[in-house]
Amino acid sequence: MTNTPIELGSFWLPKQSSTVAPQVDQAWNAVYWVAVFFFVLVVTGMVVFSWRYRRKKEGEVTSDVDHNTALEVIWTLIPLGITMGLFTLGLRGFINASVAPADAIEIHVTAQKWSWSFTYPNGTTTAELGVPKDKPVKLVMSSTDVLHSLYVPEFRIKQDVIPGTYTTLWFQATEAKEVALLCTEYCGTGHSDMAAKITVMEGPKYLEWLDANGDGADKPPAERGKSLFTTKSCAGCHSVDGTRVVGPSMKGVFGKMEDLADGTQVKVDENYLRESLLNPNGKVVKGYQPLMPSFQGQLKDKDIDAIIAYLKTVN
């Protein structure tokens, strides 16, 4: 268990240490006051009516009023309106938290029982996360065993980490300090100790820190990916300059919408590329034959990460 505490920002919530946090807290405040209002309303009604209409003697004649359409319509529509407002407010913060800025630094996160590891664009891998202040950071996450979930209370972000699929999360830290990162999906014996420290640093300090932690043995994923692209014979069928060979060219492929043979469309993202390496004939691009062999068992997860990282650079 990391000893980094969660710093409180108010009675209810941790400190706001990311750009997403104020939006989440704005939504929290709205729903909090709505809840307080309705709670007071209900409890006041209950207490006042209980006292006012307490039984004073047996056989009292009680009200026969069994409905009031106007009142019932009002107490249905007003809460409906309020909840629709809350829905919209929640959606706004969620959209913002879901879409990472294009210039975000991409860090790969691998979760396993019961530790985290973080791989940076230069190939460095660390067990604690270091990030620059005021720069957007995108986490591309995968698990090697069971479900985990990455949670940073002071950033107000959380996303499950799943084996066999990439999930992403982004944040921009607003203060140079240490914050706690916790696992919030139950994963067995060490679940509550699967924590890490995030150190938010000023830009130049981050670069120094990154250099100091680099092991030098690993090349950056994109560079590894480039050599894998040749050694695994990908280049035999896929050009990187736009020419059509046996398979589609990889030029600018990442992020593109592809028409598939079955008439549907797919966005080329991490998951589609991974799927295309492991089960290449599942979703074949329109106009091409299902000829590619599967690389299941030939490529380790780290290799796949590297190839994807390389393909992102092919423009």
Added chain:
Amino acid sequence: MSRSITVDEVAAAPDSGGTDYINATKGVWSWLTTVDHKRIGIMYLVSVLTAFALGGFFALLLRLELLTPKHTIMSADTYNQAFTLHGVVMVFLFIIPSIPGALGNFFLPIMIGAKDVAFPRLNLLSLYLYWIGAIFALSSILSSGLDTGWTFYVPYSSTTNTAVVNVTLGAFVLGFSSILTGLNFIVTLHKLRAPGVGWFKMPLFLWGLYATSIVQILATPVLGITLLLLVFERTLHIGIFDPALGGDPVLFQHFFWFYSHPAVYIMILPGMGIISELIAVHAHRKVFGYKAIAFSSVAIALVGFLVWGHHMFVAGQSELASTIFSFLTFLVAIPSGVKVFNWIGTLWGGSISFKAPMLFALSFLFLFTIGGLTGVFLGMLSVDMHLHDTYFVVAHFHYVMMGGTVTAFVGGLHHWWPKMTGRMYSEKLAVLSCALYFIGFNATFFTQFLMGSRGMPRRYYNYLDQFQPLHAFSTFGSWILGAAFLVMLYNLLNSLKNGERAPKNPWGGLSLEWETASPPVTENFVHVPHVEHGPYDYAATVARRAS
């Protein structure tokens, strides 16, 4: 099969009106082979209360462990098994069968003036299936342990070395018990209502049970299928959910919550039904908005099928799916809110007595309102990113499931105890247990909202030191809560031996169960009841008596 007394013979018997159902026949065997819905109800009651005691015992152990971070009384693995056992027992063995199995079985036929449910033997079979499933699941948990949590999330559940297969098979059998009870209730309500008991002359408890039954029949098979697929994956290595075998773990969550979210309504709707009875009877007041309450039960049951994805906002489903599920979740909040307003409206203009059942009903209004409103926090997409899988969620569902359903169940038990047993309990002790319950509950669980919003994840054996004072407070609260149940247990058991004989109608209720003896005869009524007034026509009845 032993010969039972017919209604005509009972009618011909002098004065006494026949033998009550408890003394109709003697011996354990006569109970085990009975098809009397009241005896089956009592056996369910004893069974679910035993399960509740077991689940509660484990809850107290968990709270004790959480008194301090790291090791207090048990290891991390034992802790993981203890919270799994607590959840599995409370969900599958207690709360789902509790109200329908015990109070529903006992009162549903009586409240519509019927002799029994439509399929009495099927009713006994569902009790036996409950016992078989319970023994199977419990023996496996106690012998080889289970550490997946009650949700059985894959791939953890497809790889752990604990008794996943046996427990899921147990839950599978329990599902059939649930389906058969639902089926029986639906047919009974459609076919066996006495002359004069129209749909809108039924007590609202029955509307709650009707809505519940619909969900039980439609949703439970999906759980059965999901658990069987999990068993196939573990035993035959067919890849369905485990990515190592080519499966998809998020698919399991969709399947699981497709049942388990509607199951939340299986748990709460009967409780809401009880509250409508308690408030109307103890306020001697016509229910305000009868149809709104009745239809909102059905609305909750139906819309409840479309919101399962709100358990998965951060689980890796698409943003679009999360958005749609969030929207539908807000819609399902409305009928629950409408019910609360109607209950408050029923207090207005009433003649309210504050006997123990009413005190539990008022506690329900307080606790369920908190439970419902905190659900709105979790339905908001951005707020849920922060609160998901923290103690805020734990507090929320305990306010709904325990503050709601358990409070209603205990209130209903006190309300109908004189009818079921023919004995009155001590009112003083009942009020004391209610007060302890209310204080203990809030001390235990309100604290957990604060922990959750401050970032304390759930299912944690060890935790950051800063949460220790709050955890300790919650643990102290759990002791008060435990004491409340001990007082309650003593009071109810003691009444069986030393309690005063209960009159036919201790609370002045107007629904049919108050027109038969306490305890009722085996056939429920000596004559087929002739229904002249609705279950809540208090003003008219008082006026008639006065004239």
